[in-house]
Every structure is written in structure tokens, then in C-alpha cells.
Amino acid sequence: MGSHTLPFENRWTNGAHAWEWHCELERLGAANVRAMFSDHETHHGAEPVVVFDIPAGFVRDWLAFHDRRAAHQQFWWRASVIALSSVAAGAAIVAAVR
Structure with a gap:
């Protein structure tokens, strides 16, 4: 079995x-x-x-x-929703102008 590294800083062991504690x-x-x-x-x-x-600790x-990690995921979720909404709004404006 290979060694595992924790995805966060650990100063306890x-x-x-x-890894057992983490699991x-x-x-x-x-x-x-x-x-x-x-x-x-x-x-x-x-x-x-x-x-x-x-x-x-x-x-x-x-x-x-x-x-x-949850805050990071929420940030990217919101950013993607804003980007897609902007694209949809832009498409609606272009369609309305034509």
C-alpha cells in the first residue's frame, strides 16, 4: 500500500x-x-x-x-451561473436588435 498525503495541513500526527483519522x-x-x-x-x-x-485539533x-473546499466550490458555481446568465442576456439582446 502506498503512502497517502492529507489534503490539508496537519500538525497532530x-x-x-x-490517514486513518482522515478516512x-x-x-x-x-x-x-x-x-x-x-x-x-x-x-x-x-x-x-x-x-x-x-x-x-x-x-x-x-x-x-x-x-x-465548500466555499471554493460555491465560488465556482456562482461564477459559472453568472457567466452563463451573461451569455444568455447577450444572446437575448442580439436577438432583440435583429
């Missing part, structure tokens, strides 16, 4: 251990992890782990990565 969080999904992290921060803030043996970095 390295190698296979970090576990991906399996749970961002919404579930966010709810678990919120519960952890609200009720169990003194405990060092959030999900199984994953530290709170790693979960925080993972959630920040997902937030940045």
Missing part, C-alpha cells in the same frame, strides 16, 4: 495514523463530525479527543478544510 472522519461525514465537535466543545472541552481517538483542521 503523520503518516498512516493521520474515519470522511466516513462519518462533515455534518456528523461538526455536530460531534460542537457537542465535544460544549460539554467535554477538557477531554483531548473528539471522535474515538482523534484529537480536537485534527478535527478542527479537517472541518476548516471542508469549509474552505
